[in-house]
Amino acid sequence: MVAALGRWANGKARDSAYALGFFFQVLKETALFMRRKQVAFHVLVLQILFTGVEAMSIVALIALAFGAVIIVEGGTVLPRFGQTSLLYSILIVVITRELGPILTAFVIIARSGPAIATELGNMVVSHEIEAYMSVGINPIAYLVVPRVLGVTFSVMVLTIYFNFFGLVGSFLVAQLIHPIPFVEYFSALLRALQLRDILSTVLKSFIFGVIISVVATYHGFKVSASVTEIPRSAIKAVGQGFVLCFVADALITLIYYV
C-alpha cells in the first residue's frame, strides 16, 4: 500500500517535472520564434486556418444564441424589479467578461484540443518526430510553437468575434420584444463598456489560448509508443483543458473583483 502510494507520488512528480520542462521549452522557443528562419511560418498559418477561420461559423451561431437568451431573460426579469437600465451593463459583463472568453475556449478545446493531441501523438508513434529531429528540426520550435501561437491568436480573435455576435444577437432579438433604434442600443452598450471589461476579455482569451494549446501539444508529445495511447491523450487534452480554463477563469475573475 505504502509502496504503491510511493510509486504513484513518484510518477506524479516525474510527470509534473516533465510538464514543467515542456512548458519552459515552449516559452523559450516561442521567444526565439521570430529570430528563426521561418520554415515554421506556414504551420502557424495553417493552425490559424484550422482553429480560427474554420470555427467562425459555430462561434457566431453560439454567440447569437447566447446573446438572444440573455436579452430575453434580462428583458423579462429586470423590469419586474424596476432595473431595466441594468440590462446593458449585464449584457456587457456577461458576454465580454465571462461568456465570450469561456465559451470560445470551450469550442476550441472541443475542436482543436483533440485534433492537435491526436495529430502529434500519431507523429510520435510513426517516428515522424524523430525524423524531424534527424534533419535538424527542433520539434518544439517547428510543431509546438506555431500551434501555441496559432491557437492563442485564434482564441483571442474569436473571443472578440464572439462578443460582437453576442451583442448583435441580443440586438436582433430585442427588435422582436421591444424594438430599439440601432444607434440608441449600441450607444447604451458603449456607455456600459469599461476598459476593465476589454482588459478582462483580452487577458482571459490569451490565457485560455495558451492553456488549450500547451495542454494539447503536451498530451500529443506524451504518447510514447503505442497507437492505443492516442485516444487517451486526446481525452486528457480535452478534460485538462476544460478544468484548467475553469480554474484560470475563476482566478482571474477573483483577482478582478478582490
Place this chain on the structure above:
Amino acid sequence: MADIIALEDVRVTLGGFQALRGVSVGFVEGKSTVIMGPSGCGKSTLLKVAAGLIPPDEGRVLFHGKDIFQLSERGLMDMRRQNGFVFQDGALWENKTLFENLALPLQVHFPDVPAADRNRRVIRALERVGLEESASERPAALSGGKKKIASFLRALMTEPALLFMDEPTLSIDHAMTDRIHQIIRDQKGRGSTIIAVTHEAQLTSTLADRLVVMDAGQVLASGDFDEIKRSRHARVRAILSEVLKDIASYDTDLLSLLDGNGESI
C-alpha cells in the same frame, strides 16, 4: 582512423525496459558498420542513441569527440547536416507531399539557397530513382518500397558524411531491395560512414567493414568483420550464424569459418 561516433557506458531505459545496459562502442569514420543481434536486443535504440535522437539516461555519446547532448544549437545543426537517418518504417511526414518531404531538410539547412535551386535539386533526386511522377503524392499513397526509397532520398538530401540505416530493406520486394542496395553501394563508394541495423545477409555481406554484435542490451563484440566472424564467443557465433548462414553463395568461406573445427553452429 578515428571514431566518428563513440558511445561511453550508455544506459537507456524505455518504458521501464532496460534497452541498453552500459554500452561502450565506437564507429570508425569512413567505414561501414553493421549492428546485428536478435530482435529486441536494443539495436535500433543503439542506432538512435548514436544519432542523438534518444538521449541516454547515463553515459555519453561523442560525435568527433564532443558530447552530442552538450552541443550548442549551431553545433547540433552542423551535426545534423552531416548526418542522415533512414527509419525502419520510412517515417515520412504524412502531412506533406513527397516533394515537400525532400525539400524540408534543404530549407532548414540551406535557407539562403533560392527556392528554384532547391526545387531543381529535389526533382533531380526524384528522377534519379524514378519517383518524379509521385512528387505531389502524400506518403499514404506510396507503396512500402517507394516510402523506403523516399526515406533514403530525404536522408541524403544534405549529402551527409554519416548515414544511419535502420533495417533499410525490411519488408520490401526484390526490385526495390536491389535499388536500395545500389543507393547504399553508391554511398559506400563515396566514402561515407554508414552505420546500419539489418538482418539481411546479402546487405551485411556487401556492406560491412565492421560488425557490432548485440544481445540483451549489451555489445557482445565489435570490430572488423573478418575478425568478428572468427570469434570463438559462443553467443556471438550463434547470432552470426542466424544471419550469415544465408550468405554462403556470396562469401564462400564464411560457413566454413563459422563451422570451424567441425563445431555445429
